[in-house]
Amino acid sequence: MLHLIKYRFICTIRDRVSMFWSMVFPLMLVTVFFFAFSNIGKGNLDTIPVAVVNEENSEEADMFCDFLKELEKDDSKMVKIEELSEEKAVKKLKENEVFGVFYAKETPTLTVASQGIEESVLQSLLDSYNRNAETMRTVAKEHPQGISSAAQALSDYKEIVTETAIDGKSVSGVMQYYLALIAMACLYGCFLGFTTAIELQANLSSLAIRRSITPTHRLKLVFADLLVTFVVHFINLMILLVYMQFVLKIDLGGNTGGTILVCAIGALIGVAMGIFVGSCGTKREGLKIGIMLAVSMICCFLAGLMQAQVKNIVEQYCPVINRINPAALITDALYCMSVYNNPQRYARDLIILAVLAVACGLGAFLMVRRERYDSI
C-alpha cells in the first residue's frame, strides 16, 4: 500500500497541469483579487468640496440638505458642503473651487464642470439619494436621530457594503469574492480527480489497462489513488489559506478549525466530481475537461465569484440552487461561520456538503471500481 501511495503522490505533485489548476491558479487569482481590491475601502479620496443651492425651501429640499450635512459630519469626510446662491455656486464651479453644484429641490440635481472621480462620487451620491428618497423621508419622519446612519448606509459611492454581525464581527463585501475563490479552489480539485479517473479506467488509457491487469487488488488501487488525490488537494487548499491569512493578511474570520473542515469536505467534492466526470463515457479528454471547467465555473459564478450580488439574486429568486450548488454552500458555510456566527446554518451547509461529497464520492467509486469492460 505504501508503494502505491508513494508513487501516486510523486505522480500527482509532478503533474504540472493538474497542479496548476488546483494550486497555482487559485494562488494567482487571490493575488490578483488582493491587489485589485486593495484600494477599495481605504477612503483615500480627499474631501470633495461641493456647493448646494437651496432656493426652493421645500420639505424635500431641506431633507436633501440634511442628508448632505450628515455626510459632511461623517468620519469619512467625504464632502464639504457650502450653501450658496445659484450665481455664486456657478461662479465657484467655473473657478474650480467646487467639483459640483447640488440643486436641492423635490428631485435634487447635480451640475458638474468636468468628468472625474470626484464628479462620479457626487453623481453616485445623488443617484443613491434619489433611489432611496422614500426611505430617507420615512427615516427623517419617524426616526430623525437615525438619519445619519441612514445617510451613511445609502451612500454607496464605494460600491461595497459593510455588514455587522450580532457578535460585532464585520466583514467587507470584498470578503464574498475571497470566499467564493476558496470555493473555486475546492472545486478545482476536479482536475486532480480527472487525472486519477483516466489512470484507473482501462477503457480510457493504456496506463489504466496496465494497472488493471496486475495482481494488485482493484480496490487497493482505487483507495490509494483517491486518498492521495484528496490529501494533495487538501494540502493545496491549506497552502491557499495560509497564503491568504499570513502573506496577504486577509482576515477570513478567525474560525480556523471551521474553515479547515469546510475545505476538507470541499476538497472531497472537487476530487470526486473530477473522477465522476472523468469516468463517464469514453468521450474525448478535451471535451470532458471542458465540461468539468464549465460546471465548476458556473457553480462559482452562481456563488458570487465574478459578481458578489449574483449569489443574493439566486437566493432571492431560486434558493434551491444555493442549497445544492457546492460552491455556494462552501461560500455560505465560510461566510456564516466567519461573519454571522450562525452555527445552525453552518451545520446545515456542512451536512448538505457532506451529503454531496458522499454522493459524488460514491458515484465516482462505482465508476472506477469496474474490472471488466464492454469495449476498450
Add this chain to the structure above:
Amino acid sequence: MIKIQNLVKRYGELVALDHLNLEIEEGEIFGLLGPNGSGKTTAISCLLALLKYDKGTVEVFNKAMMPDNYAAKKQIGVVLQNVAVFEEMNVRENIDYFCGLYVNNAKERKKLVEEAIRFVGLEDYTRMRPKQLSGGLLRRLNIACGIAHQPRLIIMDEPTVAVDPQSRNKILEGIMELNRRGATVIYTSHYMDEVEQICSRIAIIDHGRCIAQGTKEELKSMIKTGEKITIEGVLLKEENLAEIRQLPHVFEIAYEDQQLVVRCSGAKHNLVRVLNYLQEHDIAFGRVFSELPTLNDVFLEITGKELRD
C-alpha cells in the same frame, strides 16, 4: 497453459471474435498473426479478463481467467501496443512502480528492477523522464515495465510498432532471450517477418477467426505454393504466358509491368524449367528471384488477400 475455446466477442453488430479457439503450450513463443483489426488485441484483452465476452471460455494456467484470478495475474507480464508509462516518473521509478504491483518485497524488487534495466539496455537513461527518450528507448521502457517481475507468461501486443530497425532487433533478441530463460511468450503482430523469425508456433487470425494454426513449416505446407519465382524486365506475349502456365508444377502466373510472378507447387527444378523456356524462345530478362513461401503467401492463399493490407 492457455486454452481459449469458442470465444465470441461482439461490438454491437460487429463480430470481433468469431468462435476463436487457441491452445498455447508452456515454453513456446506463440505468434498471433493477422492484419490490423483482425481481432488480435481483442483476443488478448479477453484473455486478460479485461473485456466481457459473449460466449466461450478462457483458461490460464488451467484455471478460468477472471478479473479476481490474482494468482494467475501475478505470473503474467504484459507489454501493450501503446506505451503505457507515467510521464511524471523517470525510467527507474516507472519500472519500480510496475514491478511493485507484482512484488512486495523491496529488496527483491530492487534486484529485479536493476536486472530489467540491464536487460533492455536502459542503464544510461534511468533518471530520464519518458518524454526525454527516443521512440525506441520508450518501447524498451515499455517492455521493461511489463517484464521486470520475471513472469512465467509474457504477452506482447505489437511491441515493435513504430520502432527503428536497431531497436526492433534488440527487442526481438530480448524476446528470444526471455523465452530461453523459461518464459512462455504470446506475440501479436502484423509483421509476418517478425513472427516468422521468433515464433515457434503461429495462429493466423482474420475477422476474429483462427484460419490456420501450427509451426511455420506446417502452415506453409498447408498451401499449394512451394516456390515463388519472380522475373523482372521480361517482355512476354499471350502465347508465352499460356505456354509458361503449361510448364510442370506451375499453377498460377501473374504478369504486370514487365514483371512475371510464377507460383509453383513444391518440387525441384522449377526455376531451371522457367529459365530454360525463356532462353529457348530468345526472351531477354532482368533480375530473377526465387522465394520459398512466406506467411503472407499462406494468408493470401487462404483468404485471397495480402496480409499487409
